[in-house]
Structures are given as C-alpha cells and as structure tokens.
Amino acid sequence: MIAAAARPYLAGFRARFQQMLQYRAAALAGFGTQCWWGTIKVMVLTAFYQARPLGAGPMTLADSIAYTWLAQALLALQPWAADPEIVLAVKSGGVGYDRVRPLDAYGWWFVRAIGWMTSRAAPRAALMYAVAGVILPAVGLGRWAWSAPASAPAAAFFAASITLGTLLAGAMTVLLDLIVAATMNERGVNLLLTPLTILLSGNLLPLLLFPDWARNWLFVQPFASLLDIPLRLYFGLLTGPGALEALALQALWVVLLVGGGRWWMGRLMRRLQVQGG
Amino acid sequence: MSQIVVEALSKTYRIAERDPGLLGAVRGLVRRRWRAIEALADVSFTVGRGELVGLIGPNGAGKSTTIKILSGILEPTSGRCEIDGLTPWRQRVRHVARIGVVFGQRSQLWWDLPVIDGFDLLRDIYRVPPARYRASLGELVSLMRLERVLDQPVRQLSLGQRMRCEIAASLLHEPALLFLDEPTIGLDAPSKLAVRELVGRLNRERGVTVILTTHDMHDIEALADRVIVIGAGRILADGPFDELRAGVLSERRLSVDFTGEAPELAIPGVRLIERDGRRLELAFDPRLTPAPELISRIVADHPVDDIHVEEPLIEEVVARFYDLHGASEA
Numbered sequence: 001m002i003a004a005a006a007r008p009y010l011a012g013f014r015a016r017f018q019q020m021l022q023y024r025a026a027a028l029a030g031f032g033t034q035c036w037w038g039t040i041k042v043m044v045l046t047a048f049y050q051a052r053p054l055g056a057g058p059m060t061l062a063d064s065i066a067y068t069w070l071a072q073a074l075l076a077l078q079p080w081a082a083d084p085e086i087v088l089a090v091k092s093g094g095v096g097y098d099r100v101r102p103l104d105a106y107g108w109w110f111v112r113a114i115g116w117m118t119s120r121a122a123p124r125a126a127l128m129y130a131v132a133g134v135i136l137p138a139v140g141l142g143r144w145a146w147s148a149p150a151s152a153p154a155a156a157f158f159a160a161s162i163t164l165g166t167l168l169a170g171a172m173t174v175l176l177d178l179i180v181a182a183t184m185n186e187r188g189v190n191l192l193l194t195p196l197t198i199l200l201s202g203n204l205l206p207l208l209l210f211p212d213w214a215r216n217w218l219f220v221q222p223f224a225s226l227l228d229i230p231l232r233l234y235f236g237l238l239t240g241p242g243a244l245e246a247l248a249l250q251a252l253w254v255v256l257l258v259g260g261g262r263w264w265m266g267r268l269m270r271r272l273q274v275q276g277g
Numbered sequence: 278m279s280q281i282v283v284e285a286l287s288k289t290y291r292i293a294e295r296d297p298g299l300l301g302a303v304r305g306l307v308r309r310r311w312r313a314i315e316a317l318a319d320v321s322f323t324v325g326r327g328e329l330v331g332l333i334g335p336n337g338a339g340k341s342t343t344i345k346i347l348s349g350i351l352e353p354t355s356g357r358c359e360i361d362g363l364t365p366w367r368q369r370v371r372h373v374a375r376i377g378v379v380f381g382q383r384s385q386l387w388w389d390l391p392v393i394d395g396f397d398l399l400r401d402i403y404r405v406p407p408a409r410y411r412a413s414l415g416e417l418v419s420l421m422r423l424e425r426v427l428d429q430p431v432r433q434l435s436l437g438q439r440m441r442c443e444i445a446a447s448l449l450h451e452p453a454l455l456f457l458d459e460p461t462i463g464l465d466a467p468s469k470l471a472v473r474e475l476v477g478r479l480n481r482e483r484g485v486t487v488i489l490t491t492h493d494m495h496d497i498e499a500l501a502d503r504v505i506v507i508g509a510g511r512i513l514a515d516g517p518f519d520e521l522r523a524g525v526l527s528e529r530r531l532s533v534d535f536t537g538e539a540p541e542l543a544i545p546g547v548r549l550i551e552r553d554g555r556r557l558e559l560a561f562d563p564r565l566t567p568a569p570e571l572i573s574r575i576v577a578d579h580p581v582d583d584i585h586v587e588e589p590l591i592e593e594v595v596a597r598f599y600d601l602h603g604a605s606e607a
Binding site: 004007008010011012015018019022092093094096097099100101102103104270271 | 345348349350352369370371373374376378380382383384385387389390394397398401402403404
C-alpha cells in the first residue's frame with residue numbers, strides 16, 4: 001500500500017539522480033573547485049589557530065580541518081539555488097505537464113530537489129573522501145586529513161542528522177522553486193541565497209568559531225541544521241541530551257518549512273498562469 | 278451520455294500594464310495598473326464519449342485556455358465543467374489520472390534521458406501495473422513505429438519522431454480522453470500524415486475521445502467530425518465542418534479551357550474572376566446554378582478542352598469565417 005503510494009516519488013527521485021550522474025565533467029570540475037577552496041580554507045584556519053591559540057577552545061584545529069573537508073564534500077547538499085529543471089519548466093510553461101500528473105505537486109518537486117542535490121553530492125563526496133580521508137594520511141599528511149567520527153554514537157547521530165539536513169535542504173530548494181514560479185526569474189533569489197547559505201550553514205567558517213554573542217542565534221537559525229549541526233554531532237561536540245535536542249530542532253525546521261512550502265504551493269498553483277500558447 | 282459538460286465557463290486574467298519607455302517603467306514601480314483580459318467568456322458545450330472534436334480559432338482566441346481548464350491546469354473565474362463526473366480543478370489528481378495530454382509546443386519527455394526511461398518513469402507516475410504496461414507499450418511502439426528510437430536520448434530525435442513519442446507517452450496509462458494541443462505544429466508533411474492516421478485510429482479502434490486544437494485545417498478536414506470555433510473567448514460555431522463551410526462560403530470555382538479564344542459569358546449568378554487567354558476562372562453559387570447545369574450551358578455554346586470545379590481552400594473558408602465574426606487577431 002505504502003509502496004504503491006510511494007512508487008511515483010521513488011521513480012522521480014531515481015530518474016533525477018540517474019540523469020545528473022551523466023554529467024561527469026561537471027562532477028569533476030565541481031570536485032576540483034571544492035578541493036581548491038578546501039585547501040585555501042585549511043591554510044587560513046591553520047594560520048588563524050597558530051596566530052591565536054585557543055587552548056581548550058570550542059574546536060580543535062584537527063576538527064576544524066576535517067570539518068572543512070566534510071563541508072566541501074557536502075557542498076552540493078546546500079540549498080543555494082533553485083532546481084534548474086524546475087526553473088526551465090516554469091519559464092517555458094512546461095510546468096503545465098507537472099499539473100497533469102496524478103501526483104501531489106509538492107511531493108513531486110520535493111523528491112526531484114532531493115534527487116538533484118544528492119546525485120551531485122554523492123560523487124563529489126566520494127572523491128573528496130578518497131583524497132582527504134585516504135590519500136592524505138597514506139602519504140604522511142595525516143595532520144591535514146579528514147578524520148573519522150568521534151565515536152560510534154557520534155557516527156549514528158551524524159547519519160540521522162545529515163538525513164534531516166538533506167530533507168531540510170530539499171524543503172528550502174522547493175521554497176526557492178516557488179519563489180521562481182512566483183517571480184518568473186531565478187537570478188535574484190539565487191544571488192541572495194548563495195552567500196547566505198555559505199555563511200549561515202557553517203560552510204565558510206564553523207559556527208562555533210563565530211563570536212560568543214552570535215553563537216546561540218546561529219545555532220537555532222535553519223541554515224545551521226543543514227551542515228553545522230550534523231558536523232558538531234560527527235565530532236562529538238554535541239552528545240547525549242544535547243544531541244537529541246539538536247535533532248529535534250532539525251526536525252522542527254523540516255516540519256515548518258515543508259508545511260509552509262505546501263501551503264504556499266497550494267495558493268500559488270491556483271493562480272498560476274501557464275505562459276504562452 | 279455526455280462525457281464532458283462545459284457550462285458558462287469564463288476566465289479572466291489580470292495583467293500588469295505600464296507606459297512605454299523608461300519613465301513608464303519607473304512609474305510602474307510605484308503604482309501598478311492592472312488590466313483584465315477576458316480569455317474565455319461564457320463558453321458552453323458538451324462532448325460525447327468517443328467523439329473527435331476539433332477546436333479551432335485564431336491565435337489568442339482561448340483554445341489553449343479551454344484545454345488547460347479541461348485538463349485541470351487552470352482554474353476558471355466562473356462556470357462549471359464536469360468530465361466523467363469530476364471537476365478538473367477541484368478533483369485534479371483523480372481527473373488527470375484518466376486523461377492524456379499533449380502540448381505540441383512543449384515536451385513531457387526528459388530531454389537528456391533515453392525515450393524508454395521517460396516512458397518507464399511515466400509508468401511509475403501513473404502506477405500502471407507491469408503486465409498492462411508491457412502490453413500497452415508494445416502496442417504503442419508498433420502503432421507509432423518507435424522501435425528504433427526507444428533507446429535514443431530525446432534531444433537527438435527529429436521533431437516528427439519526438440511528436441510520435443510525445444503522443445505515445447500520453448497514452449501509456451490508457452486514458453479514455455485525450456487532449457491534443459497543436460500536435461502537428463512544425464511537422465513535415467509525412468509526419469503530419471502519420472500523426473493524423475494515429476489519432477484517427479486511436480479514436481476509431483480504441484474509442485478514445487479526442488479534443489484537438491490546431492491551426493492546420495487539413496488536420497480538421499482529415500480527422501474531426503465536429504468543429505468548435507472559438508474567437509475572442511466565445512464560441513462562434515459548433516457543428517460538422519461542411520456546415521461551417523456552407524454557411525460561410527458556398528461559392529465554388531469553375532475553371533474552363535476553351536479551344537479558341539475565351540468568349541464573353543453572361544450567365545446570371547456567375548462572376549468572372551480571371552481571364553487568361555483561352556482560360557476563364559468563374560465563381561458561382563451552386564445553390565443558384567448547380568454545377569452540371571452551368572457546365573452544360575457552357576459546352577453547348579462553346580468548344581471546350583478541359584473543365585474542372587474546385588472548392589475554395591479550407592484556409593480561405595476559415596479566414597473568411599474569422600473575419601465575418603471580427604475574430605481575427607488584432
């Protein structure tokens with residue numbers, strides 16, 4: 001029963017995933033860029049820690065370095081742009097075809113967003129792990145490597161948390177898709193979201209390294225749930241009840257953004273004017 | 278019993294208007310003026326099961342708006358529409374599971390994926406049981422001659438191949454009702470003929486109800502038993518095409534090649550269109566002067582080499598009809 005209900009959505013996810021895997025050159029280029037930026041960030045962090053030793057500060061240098069590799073590996077899981085396929089469909093009027101499918105319109109966009117993001121993240125993450133997690137230690141550069149999770153529970157918390165983070169990223173991408181559908185233009189929203197996501201998710205700098213006064217606020221805002229919270233769990237910086245609270249916070253954001261997206265989509269689609277023809 | 282009932286359907290769009298030029302653009306930022314566009318006004322018709330109806334009209338007449346409302350994409354401003362007892366925009370999911378739709382100007386297949394992958398995805402979207410899918414796919418592949426294109430990515434197909442795939446894609450879940458919005462647009466002559474043949478067979482052999490919009494009047498002539506003409510959002514005519522033709526333009530043409538120099542003819546109700554050496558082009562109204570009578574009068578008085586009667590071109594009939602109703606696009 002559930003299998004039958006989920007069948008179209010699984011198929012939509014699979015098709016989008018499969019389609020994106022075709023673009024090998026894009027994956028390699030993305031990986032190259034992410035290695036380059038990762039290296040620069042690792043160098044900056046090292047200089048920062050050497051200039052001003054933090055002692056028993058919020059995060060060790062080793063964790064910050066591994067954090068950087070993980071953040072670079074998972075960059076494609078960040079909702080920093082609307083799904084280009086939906087953008088194209090909205091602009092060309094092809095979105096009309098989405099409306100003649102016997103599907104929940106929100107669910108359909110959501111699974112495609114998840115398929116789009118995970119298919120881009122998976123090969124890049126695998127390559128990044130091969131380089132920063134396997135090759136660097138093997139050639140004696142273990143100091144600069146991507147280290148394993150702090151403990152078995154930390155790994156389990158991380159797995160749950162990154163799953164919630166991915167769902168949240170999907171919900172945010174659908175919101176971006178909806179903004180594009182409402183405004184017929186993706187440039188503004190993409191331009192705004194890219195720096196916002198990079199900064200607030202912790203990709204640019206782990207949120208624990210921000211000034212004290214900003215930290216609480218940064219922890220509860222939704223972008224932290226995408227990357228920073230999963231990575232704090234990975235490094236065992238949040239454990240026990242604190243870890244469970246963090247997962248609950250992520251789940252809350254997922255529920256809020258999915259609910260809000262569904263409500264808005266319902267409204268938007270009722271007054272949608274399919275262009276042309 | 279009617280499969281489709283449409284009553285007093287109206288659709289008004291609101292579009293932002295602005296004055297031309299930079300100043301107009303700036304003014305538009307501060308205060309926006311809206312103008313209501315009436316795309317459909319009081320449209321009513323019914324369609325019976327198994328009918329093949331052509332929906333024609335000039336650009337911007339409301340054909341596509343009608344199709345979009347009937348297929349559940351758009352919500353009308355007012356009016357009623359029931360298809361097999363369902364209201365398309367209220368019971369959208371249940372309604373669209375039972376219809377097939379082709380928009381000739383857009384693609385429903387995944388551009389980068391092979392055709393068969395797109396078909397398989399549609400199988401899962403419509404939850405078609407595997408055995409039914411195999412049978413339906415096999416039938417459509419042979420009907421549309423798709424054996425050789427199934428494993429090609431959609432972007433590599435010619436427009437004719439693509440359109441055959443699009444129509445197949447809309448039929449995989451065996452809908453009882455098919456909406457075709459300009460299915461022959463941009464196709465070459467053989468592809469047009471193929472599409473027409475296919476649509477005709479689906480209608481005759483599978484009893485699929487078809488609603489078709491087109492600007493190619495040969496599609497209508499070849500396929501539709503019934504034509505609904507829409508102009509400026511209103512229904513202008515609804516009936517068999519011959520009726521439309523007779524009502525608009527009963528005139529026929531007669532061209533005569535005389536053995537010698539073409540003579541002066543003075544036959545009441547007959548109009549001279551062109552004189553070219555030994556040839557005369559005449560227009561006549563068959564209701565006043567039947568063709569056999571006219572021909573025998575001419576050959577009785579003059580030696581004639583060749584003679585033939587022509588109906589006015591179908592495009593002419595339609596253009597004239599639009600003009601008569603002031604429906605041609607401004």
